[in-house]
Amino acid sequence: MNHSPSVVHTRTALREALNDLPGKRGLVMTMGALHEGHLSLVTEARKHCDHVVVTVFVNPTQFAPGEDFDAYPRTLDADVAALTRAHADLVFAPSVEDVYPHGDAQVTINPGPTAQVLEGATRPTHFAGVCLVVHKVFNLIRPDVAVFGQKDAQQLAIIRQMVRDLDMGIEIVGAPIVRAEDGLALSSRNAYLSATERTQALVLSRALQAGQRAASSGKNAETIVRSAREVLASEPAADVDYVALVDPTTFLPVSRGEAVLALAAKIGTTRLIDNTVLEVNDD
Ligand code: AMP
Numbered sequence: 001m002n003h004s005p006s007v008v009h010t011r012t013a014l015r016e017a018l019n020d021l022p023g024k025r026g027l028v029m030t031m032g033a034l035h036e037g038h039l040s041l042v043t044e045a046r047k048h049c050d051h052v053v054v055t056v057f058v059n060p061t062q063f064a065p066g067e068d069f070d071a072y073p074r075t076l077d078a079d080v081a082a083l084t085r086a087h088a089d090l091v092f093a094p095s096v097e098d099v100y101p102h103g104d105a106q107v108t109i110n111p112g113p114t115a116q117v118l119e120g121a122t123r124p125t126h127f128a129g130v131c132l133v134v135h136k137v138f139n140l141i142r143p144d145v146a147v148f149g150q151k152d153a154q155q156l157a158i159i160r161q162m163v164r165d166l167d168m169g170i171e172i173v174g175a176p177i178v179r180a181e182d183g184l185a186l187s188s189r190n191a192y193l194s195a196t197e198r199t200q201a202l203v204l205s206r207a208l209q210a211g212q213r214a215a216s217s218g219k220n221a222e223t224i225v226r227s228a229r230e231v232l233a234s235e236p237a238a239d240v241d242y243v244a245l246v247d248p249t250t251f252l253p254v255s256r257g258e259a260v261l262a263l264a265a266k267i268g269t270t271r272l273i274d275n276t277v278l279e280v281n282d283d
Helices: 011-019 036-048 076-085 126-141 150-165 188-192 195-200 202-216 221-233
Strands: 006-008 025-030 051-056 090-092 145-149 171-175 238-246 257-267 270-280
Touching (some): 006 011, 011 126, 025 036, 025 126, 036 076, 036 171, 051 126, 090 126, 145 150, 150 171, 150 270, 188 270, 202 221, 202 238, 221 238, 221 257
Parallel strands (some): 006 090, 025 051, 025 145, 145 171
């Protein structure tokens, strides 16, 4: 029998519940509408810790006006059922007021240059909002280990930098991207896609596969990016934001060694991101 995790909604209840969880503490932060990708992070966290705390919170400060904060799917009952199967110990699902009781934060985090490119170029306030909520949740939960998905590779790199630069003393673990059988990276935002759009969205993972093939056959950075772009161009429904081959830490363009091939495109009104890690061995 699976044991349901305790679900708490306020920071006071959180503090009490944390007292009942001795030992090494793992954290998985999510915005809910959970899928197997999120659950894989819980499984990963369990390997490192005695207890796993999962947050379910749609964080307003990482959305810009006009983005999908209001429309974002909120499915807490189903999320708790999924987290029961994944053996999470505690779920923290606070209100906006509980996370930001004093309104807008006056002291904020500048996530630095890595936050200005790719996702940050299109969403200039996004990573400052992410760092703010991650830092606040780290302070509320005080985890030993926190697991984040490689699906949001730039976010993972920035969180690693924040923890290092601000001496937060939390081990950050990255977990691989979980995909549907047909290759589409799982994402809560896939719920926005119609059946036709979901098929069209497969062009993202196909573009990454083309990039991987080019890398495996010793092609240079420019050719790798071009191969991915050509695949994306074959799908008229894809409105491409960027395709880039970047250093996994700085997210600046790279031409040799380990690299992240990252891309973002809109399918209809839904903005999707995906990436793959590859090795550029330019001959
Ligand atoms: P989100 O709920 O989209 O904010 O994501 C919460 C966490 O789950 C982040 O660390 C994401 O990178 C991670 N995540 C989302 N989708 C996937 C996926 N398909 N595979 C692995 N991790 C994922």
